[in-house]
Amino acid sequence: MSRVLTNRLFWPVVVLLALFAVNLVAFPGFFAIEVKNGHLFGSLVDIVRNGAPTLIIAIGMTLVIATRGIDLSVGAICAIAGAISCSIILGSPDPGNVGTVVVAVITALLVALVLGLWNGFLVAVIGVQPIIATLVLMTAGRGIAMLITEGQILTVNSAPFKTLGSGFLFGIPVAVWIAAAIFALAALLTRRTALGLFIESVGINPEASRQAGLRSRGLLFSVYTFSAVCAAIAGLVLTSNQTAADANNTGLFIELDAILAVVIGGTSLAGGRYSSSAPWWARSSSRRS
Amino acid sequence: MLTSPKHGPVVVTLVLLLAIFAIGGLRYRGFLGGQVFLNLFVDNAYLIVLAVGMTFVILTGGIDLSVGAVVALSTMIAASMLQAGWSPGVVIPLILIATSVLGLLVGLMIHVFKVQPFIATLAAMFLARGLCYIISNNSISITDPFFTAFAYTRIPLGGRLSITPSVVVAVLVVIAAVVVLQYTRFGRTVYALGGGEQSGMLMGLAVARTKVLVYIISGFCSGLAGILFTFYTLSGYPLTAIGTELDAIAAVVIGGTLLTGGYGFVLGSVLGVLVLGVIQTIITFEGTLSSWWTRIFIGALLLVFIVLQKLLTARRR
Numbered sequence: 001m002s003r004v005l006t007n008r009l010f011w012p013v014v015v016l017l018a019l020f021a022v023n024l025v026a027f028p029g030f031f032a033i034e035v036k037n038g039h040l041f042g043s044l045v046d047i048v049r050n051g052a053p054t055l056i057i058a059i060g061m062t063l064v065i066a067t068r069g070i071d072l073s074v075g076a077i078c079a080i081a082g083a084i085s086c087s088i089i090l091g092s093p094d095p096g097n098v099g100t101v102v103v104a105v106i107t108a109l110l111v112a113l114v115l116g117l118w119n120g121f122l123v124a125v126i127g128v129q130p131i132i133a134t135l136v137l138m139t140a141g142r143g144i145a146m147l148i149t150e151g152q153i154l155t156v157n158s159a160p161f162k163t164l165g166s167g168f169l170f171g172i173p174v175a176v177w178i179a180a181a182i183f184a185l186a187a188l189l190t191r192r193t194a195l196g197l198f199i200e201s202v203g204i205n206p207e208a209s210r211q212a213g214l215r216s217r218g219l220l221f222s223v224y225t226f227s228a229v230c231a232a233i234a235g236l237v238l239t240s241n242q243t244a245a246d247a248n249n250t251g252l253f254i255e256l257d258a259i260l261a262v263v264i265g266g267t268s269l270a271g272g273r274y275s276s277s278a279p280w281w282a283r284s285s286s287r288r289s
Numbered sequence: 290m291l292t293s294p295k296h297g298p299v300v301v302t303l304v305l306l307l308a309i310f311a312i313g314g315l316r317y318r319g320f321l322g323g324q325v326f327l328n329l330f331v332d333n334a335y336l337i338v339l340a341v342g343m344t345f346v347i348l349t350g351g352i353d354l355s356v357g358a359v360v361a362l363s364t365m366i367a368a369s370m371l372q373a374g375w376s377p378g379v380v381i382p383l384i385l386i387a388t389s390v391l392g393l394l395v396g397l398m399i400h401v402f403k404v405q406p407f408i409a410t411l412a413a414m415f416l417a418r419g420l421c422y423i424i425s426n427n428s429i430s431i432t433d434p435f436f437t438a439f440a441y442t443r444i445p446l447g448g449r450l451s452i453t454p455s456v457v458v459a460v461l462v463v464i465a466a467v468v469v470l471q472y473t474r475f476g477r478t479v480y481a482l483g484g485g486e487q488s489g490m491l492m493g494l495a496v497a498r499t500k501v502l503v504y505i506i507s508g509f510c511s512g513l514a515g516i517l518f519t520f521y522t523l524s525g526y527p528l529t530a531i532g533t534e535l536d537a538i539a540a541v542v543i544g545g546t547l548l549t550g551g552y553g554f555v556l557g558s559v560l561g562v563l564v565l566g567v568i569q570t571i572i573t574f575e576g577t578l579s580s581w582w583t584r585i586f587i588g589a590l591l592l593v594f595i596v597l598q599k600l601l602t603a604r605r606r
Contacts, residue, residue, distance in 0.1 A: 001416060128596070131352070136595065139539060140585045140587070140589065140591075151579055203374030247581075252531075259408075263408060266428075270496070
């Protein structure tokens with residue numbers, strides 16, 4: 001019992017269950033899930049689907065925070081990814097073509113990769129505090145997204161692109177599949193290999209880890225890059241869900257939601273301890289009603 | 290002087306400001322007019338007040354993310370209470386008290402419960418924005434005679450130059466902050482906290498009181514900035530001042546205050562606000578440049594100053 005009580009996931013889970021209980025009493029239809037046209041429908045499905053972008057970002061954020069860092073730029077990266085993909089799709093002669101959409105998505109992810117390397121460079125090589133290093137991109141990023149969209153809200157009408165945010169696969173929203181895949185990947189990499197241990201040790205004491213022979217610089221580069229790519233994926237899901245890239249509002253404040261989710265989920269902001277499953281619970285508990 | 294972490298960044302900011310002015314003066318007719326310069330203060334009076342409060346917080350090594358939301362909350366309280374017929378003599382003190390109390394709560398949360406400033410002020414930000422929506426979802430305009438008089442009054446400065454009363458308020462706040470930081474025991478303790486909290490504690494400084502007080506000051510300044518902002522816009526709107534906390538932080542950093550605390554000046558932050566303002570003015574004068582370049586410039590400037598600070602403090606070690 002005491003092991004259960006001291007588990008960092010204990011309180012988040014209790015709060016989530018309590019919220020479910022309140023909802024069950026207040027809204028009797030809350031847990032109803034029905035099948036329409038072969039898709040699942042219901043409040044619970046909506047919560048998971050709407051929470052998916054934040055969840056995807058929270059997974060990346062968890063790893064960054066585990067290294068005692070923070071990534072404020074994810075919201076701006078969402079906007080940039082959305083802007084790039086939509087402008088490519090709009091610029092192509094055939095927006096509905098699957099090939100076009102694949103090119104757009106891959107370009108957006110590559111740009112995010114570069115932005116993540118930039119954050120990693122500032123943190124790992126220049127040695128700037130993470131909160132400030134990522135503040136640069138948070139401030140400039142929306143400006144860059146505005147440059148890409150030329151100040152317009154780009155509305156795309158592309159069936160394959162729309163699938164990302166509002167499509168269904170085997171009755172479950174595609175966005176949820178994406179989030180689950182990223183979660184599985186992150187969990188596999190960090191819990192089934194030594195990577196997670198390395199990340200935690202960099203968070204606990206960067207200097208000691210370096211002296212123990214860890215390439216903390218490379219690790220920092222990879223967590224910030226991973227976080228940026230997660231942000232771009234979330235940005236694509238958001239943009240596809242709205243079928244429009246809005247440089248000003250896509251992913252606005254999502255960095256704060258994600259950080260909150262990570263913290264509620266029991267990851268210490270002082271680094272070193274994390275639980276990658278935590279954001280799942282936190283996410284679903286904070287996007288209520 | 291250039292290579293010290295204390296003065297170096299401020300000198301660089303000053304040179305930068307003069308350089309931008311020189312570029313603007315060469316490129317555009319009428320850019321070097323006195324009124325263009327004074328308008329920097331007129332348009333940014335509220336941001337100056339915010340940056341002053343933020344300087345106190347950052348000097349101790351903290352950060353306050355709630356200021357933008359608190360500005361919005363003050364505009365909402367002002368607009369709704371004035372609409373309900375309260376007199377400005379009641380409304381203004383009430384706002385200042387309310388925002389100071391919010392600052393007090395944040396400070397206590399940080400000091401007593403050891404919550405990180407980032408998280409505590411983030412919570413305050415969500416709380417303040419939430420309260421805005423509880424007051425109203427819509428924009429409320431202000432027709433109170435005192436507020437409109439304050440908004441439209443111009444104080445002539447000779448020639449054809451003039452400023453608004455808000456500028457006077459902002460300048461008074463700056464003077465008060467400079468005096469407090471440079472010449473009082475509290476001011477020295479603020480610097481000491483940023484330099485090393487542990488050492489400050491061991492020296493017997495009033496760590497707890499100072500740490501809470503800087504957040505009260507920031508809350509008070511946010512409330513005051515909100516009132517100045519209300520004079521400027523004559524309305525209350527729950528979505529107003531989104532992202533203003535970033536402008537305030539950027540101004541403080543560009544003004545040479547070290548984000549880890551311990552080094553920095555209020556006057557530097559004022560220079561930082563002026564740099565942001567003059568960039569905006571240049572973009573207005575240019576005409577063809579889009580406003581989103583402002584954000585990119587601010588981001589680039591932030592980067593330059595962060596790297597500069599890094600270099601200066603690294604050499605010191």
